[in-house]
Amino acid sequence: MFSVSVRTRSILLASAAAVATVSFARAQTAPQTLPPVVVEADKQDRATTNRQPTSAPAATLNAPAGPQGPLGVKTADQARHDIQQTPGGVAVVAAEDYKNNSVASTIKDVLGYVPGVFAQPKWGDDTRLSIRGSSLSRNFHLRGIQLYMDGIPINTSDGYGDFQEIDPTAYKYVEVYKGANALQFGANSLGGAINFVTPTGRDAKVNSAAIDLGAFGYRRFQGSVGGASGPWDAFFTASNQSAEGFRDHSYGHSTRASGNVGYQFSPDFETRFYINANDVRQRIPGSVTRASALTSPETAAAGNVINDQQRNIDSGRIANKTTIRFDATTVEFGAFAVDRHLMHPIFQWLDYQYRDYGGFAKATDDRLIGGFRNRLIAGVNVVNGEIDNKQYANVGGYKGSLLSSSLDKSKNTSAYIENSFYFLPNVAAIGGTQFLYATRDRTARFGASSSGSTEFNLWSPKGGLLWDIDPTWQAFANISRSAEVPSFGESSSAPAIPFWLIQPQTATTYEIGTRGRRPDLTWELTGYRANIRNELQCMYGAPGQCNVVNADRTIHQGLEAGLGVAVFRNIFSNIPDADKIWLNLAYTLNDFRFDNDVTFGNNQLPGAPRHFLRAEVLYKHANGFYIGPNIEWVPQAYYVDNANTLAADAYAIWGLKAGVDDGTYSMYLEARNIANTAYIASSSIARTANAASPLFEPGTGRAVYAGMRVKW
Incomplete structure (x- = not known):
């Protein structure tokens, strides 16, 4: 393969050179009049849709209209219109909803107001992320949610995900598909999928420069450049970020960089090449006891300091996506390759070299059949790779002697199909299924690792209804199956259960809900219940330890509620729409528990609060000025062990932000945790725990951030 550090520099230089050749002359969109917030999303993108399918007009929320843009990349409004053809919990978060009015340094800043998503930073860019209780047993990395960049997989081939390579400033919008609602991506895990979409050179105001400064030595510099000339367009963005840390x-x-270069052979034929490179260095303060987290939150775990624990990543990624449109049918296909080097001194010095590659093809057909609209999506994904796995003794942060070595190979092939038939002009019956063939194979080369392999063949069907009650209001229901293949990290030493004996986690989920988007009111209300077999859980281990194997039966159920409403209008002016006070709220009810387990009965599953609320109230003026307070509230402590003997802590923290955004220039000032409350932001989980168990991640104390951005 290649040296990643050299590759990173080469990609940056090559991309900058490619972008420099492109003319930036193109029409600019009008500036937005009001700063947006996530649940509200009350402004329309002025850029546009691709050609509409030859189908009967159906009532849809905020259907976009206008001239044609890039064939293979939608605007935020187009993405929102398309995603709302899903009969279940989904969301689109536009960059303007978070990037111009907050420090936007972690995935929580992006997804914090999406109901059903629990995202809590741990340290640096690392975040504990769960959707509908996914990945709660994973105390490190991410599992149970499939991540995509521009529709192309970025998880490792055995299923792990990381946020250190996610730069929130790089995207034009983020799509969230909860659970099996991600079937059209070929994703079938309990948590669903998240797709990060980058701009193109054909977007308006893609040239930008920004600076963010704040508490605990935080600073970030970000810039982007792009444009179009004839059939060519290009976009490139890079950021450099550092922080001493709380x-x-x-x-x-x-340092993170990404970009793409597109070429349109015709209005119906486009190809686009993507690049992404990351150089990340991060020290790990570690989990501590509950008492330490609440009384001395700045203190790091002693072992982490002695062993200089870190998580460092060098990575490079290249991909291509080609899109061709044939009247009512659009076909997308492409390939990708990733080289990732993880340098991770923790209890041992982990030296992992990941090499992942794959391809994908997807067809979308939207037409009239016998006078009825029919929308068919079918595709196939191939994600393969290997991990050159070496573990050394950690001697004060330096490599000691080699302790173990293996070569871990993963193969995943998924085929999926989903059909929406509008048997009434505004009501669709939706059915689909996915088949996944996956293998995991380990070849032990040295030390305590053992060779083994396993194979999976899994079907995940789905059926649902989508009712467009009027052009601004939908109701939906579905029944779906999801399946999650275990990774190499699942196993237990006592009792001896190697990874190849772990069964896949499967779930049957029932979901019903409604959503709407009106000028003064947006809402989402979804209820769901997932009956899970063989959930990957911490079933063995001494107090404070976690060996992940299969539980028998578990239940995940809950409510997801989002609300955006103009509670007052024209406060200081009689001019229509001059100003307003907007309430933005996201509430999640989590009820996760064992189902008559032999050992744990009906105990609550640990790791997530039962109630989680985020809300803000903003005064917003048509000139772009906004100001208002916000709150994050966990009113009830939640358990951190299966035995339900140790809990985290209830908390409430509040903040304030103010700024101005006229569409070209934006400035913000943001204060977080103004009361300097000591609280537990996230936790690891265990089979059993006690007061001495180091499972807790303290939340950040009082912090103030400020930033400026210009776009042209």
Whole structure:
């Protein structure tokens, strides 16, 4: 393969050179009049849709209209229109909803107001992320949610995900598909999928420069450049970020870059090449006891300091996506390759080299059949790779002697189909299924690792209804199956259960809900219940330890509620729409528990709060000025062990932000945790725990951030 550090520099230089050749002359869109917030999403993108399918007009929420843009990349409004043809919980978060009015340094800043998503930073860019209780047993990395960049997989081939390579400033919008609602991506895990979409050179105001500064030595510089000339367009963005960190031993810095170059052979034929490179260095302060987290939150775990624990990543990624449109049918296909080097001194010095590659093809057909609209999506994904796995003794942060080595190979092929038939002009019956063939194979080369392999063949069907009650209001219901193949990290040493004996996690989920988007009111209300077999859980281990194997039966159920409403209008002016006070709220009810387990009965599953609320009230003026308070509230402590003997802590923190955004220039000032409350932001989980168990991640204390951005 290649040296990633050299590759990173080469990609940056090559991309900058490619972009420099492109003319930036193109029409500019009018500036937005009001700063947006996530649940509200009350402004329309002025850029546009691709050609509409030859189908009967159906009532849809905020259907976009206008001239044609890039064939293979939608605007945020187009993405929102398309995603709302899903009979279940989904969301689109536009960049303007978070990037111009907050520090936007972690995935929580992006997804914090999406109901059903629990995202809590741990240290640096690392975040504990769960959707509908996915991945709660994973105390490190991410599992149970499939991540995509521009529709192309970015998880490792055995299923892990990381947020250190996600740069929130790089995207034009983010799509969230909860659970099996991600079937059209070929994703079938309990948590669903998240797709990060980058701009193109044909977007308006893609040239930008920004600076963010704030508490605990935080600073970030970001810039982007793009444009179009004839059939060519290009976009490139890069950021450099560093922070001393709130806690001891939490210093980190990163440089991230991404871009794409597109060529339109015709209005119906486009190809686009993507590049992404990351250089991340991050020290790990570690989990501590509950008492330490609440009384001395800045203090790092002693072992983390002694062993200089870190998570460092060098990565490079290349991909291509080609889109061809044939009247009512659009076909997308492409390929990708990733080289990732993880340098991770923790209890041992982990030296992992990931090499992942694959391809995909997807067809979308939207037409009239016998006078009825019919929308068919079918595709196939191939994600393969290997991990050159070496583990050394950690001697004060340096490599000691080699302790173990293996070569871990994964193969995943998924085929999926989903059909929406509008048996009434505004009511669709939706059915689909996915088949997944996956293998995991380990070849032990040295030390305690053992060779083994396993194979999976899994079907995941789905059926649902989507009712467009009027052009601004939908109701939906579905029944779906999801399946999650275990990774190489699942196993237990006592009792001896190697990874190849772990069964796939499967779930049957029932979901019903409604959503709407009106000028003064947006809402989402969804209820769901997932009956899970063989959930990957911490079933063995001494107090404070976690060996992930299969539980028998578990239940995940809950409510997801989002609300955006103009509670007052024209406060200081009689001019229509001059100003307003907007309430933005996201509430999640989590009820996760064992189902008559032999050991744990009907205990609550640990790791997530039962109630989680985020809300803000903003005064917004038509000139772009906004100001208002916000709150995050966990009113009830939640357990951190299966035995339900140790809990985190209830908390409430509040903040304030103010700024101005006229569509070209934006400035913000943001204060977080103004009361300097000591609280537990996230936790690891265990089979059993006690007061001495180091499972808790303290939340950040009082912090103030400020930033400026210009776009042209």
